[in-house]
Each structure stands twice: as structure tokens, then as C-alpha cells.
Amino acid sequence: MRPESLAAHYLINPERIKTNHMKNMMLLTALLSLSLFAAAQDRYMTRSGKIYFLSDAPMEKIEAVNNQAASVLDASTGKVEFSVLMKSFEFEKALMGEHFQEKYVESEKFPKSSFKGSITDFSAVNMSKEGTYPVKYKGDFTLHGVTKPVDGTGTVMVKGGKIFAKSTFMLPIEAYGIEIPSLVKDKIAKEVKVTVDAAYEKFEKK
Secondary structure, X not given: OOOHHHHHHOOOOHXXXXXXXXXXXXXXXXXXXXXXXXXXXXXXXXXXXXXXXXXXXXXXXXXXXXXXXXXXXXXXXXXXXXXXXXXXXXXXXXXXXHHHHHHHOOOOOXXXXXXEEEEOOHHXXXXXXXXXXXXXXXXEEEEOOEEEXXXXXXXEEEEOOEEEEEEEEEEEHHHHOOOOOHHHOOOOOOEEEEEEEEEEEEOOOO
């Protein structure tokens, strides 16, 4: 839930924010489970994936975290999808969060970011043997209404019947139509460091 001071600034009841947020998260997860691998028998899911980003500019360091990313992974094919509500990012300072939402990502107009693609060498991950495996991924990443092909590397750890996936990459924000005003160009990095950390559990159909 967003800080109460920020909620008060908008004259919104914090409990309403929490209720609406939970409804949105449930909807995102439902959409992912429907759109991804409807016939797959080896699905893993999470509703609490962690997205952390760091803007390390000469004049200021800006950090934010989102602990509510929804994702589905098909362990039989390596296909994966992420969906992230932009308003779920938490900042140390409420004003930073306000500027992020209103001036940069325009979360009212573009409420979520998403990734749809695959771990291309997931076949090298031995699901019957615990361990950490280096992997590669590629797919389409959407942010601020702009979709671009991306690829990168990461790790997949198999432990205790769960899958733990992690990747770190640099995101060029201007490539996604996010403009940095000249007045603050020394406070916001042109590329932000993004770390994705997700713990998946086997999806059991009820």
C-alpha cells in the first residue's frame, strides 16, 4: 500500500487503495494464468515477484522496489510472462514516487509493464536436480505503452520443489518514450539498473 501521507495528499482512503490494489493483482494473475499455457501441465506461478530498480545519476540516486509482480513460467517449454502494476513501486520518498507515477511512467495512462517471452535454454535446467543454472532469455518488453524486443542472461535455481529466477539488466528509459526534462537530467540516469527476482511455486489446478 502506498504511504498514508501520499494517500492523504490525494484525499483517498488507504483501505480503498489496498482493496482496489488487491483486486487488480488478482485480475492480473487470472489473466496471466488464462493467457499462458492453458493446456500446460507444468506451470509455476508467483504473485510476489520482486522488481528493483536503481537510477544512479551524478546528482542523485533513486531506488524503488515492487514486491507484487505476477508471473507464470511453463517449465516444459521455458515460456514466461510477467505483469507489473506501476503503482506498486515503493520509494523512500513519497515525492519521488509521485513524480515517477505522474511525470515519467504516466501510470494512469499506462498502468502496467509486461514481459512475454521465453528462457531459450530452459531445457538445460534439470528440474529433478537441485542447483543453480545460468540461462538466457528473450521476448517482448512493454513499458509506457512502448514494446521492444529484449534479451539477456540470468540464473534459475531449483530448490525444494520451487524455481527461483533472477536477472539484472540495464533499461534505457528514453527508448520507451520516457522523457527526462533538462532541469533534472543530472538527477535521473539515462539507463536504470533493473533486477528481477522471482520465486515460483508449482501451480495446482483446484
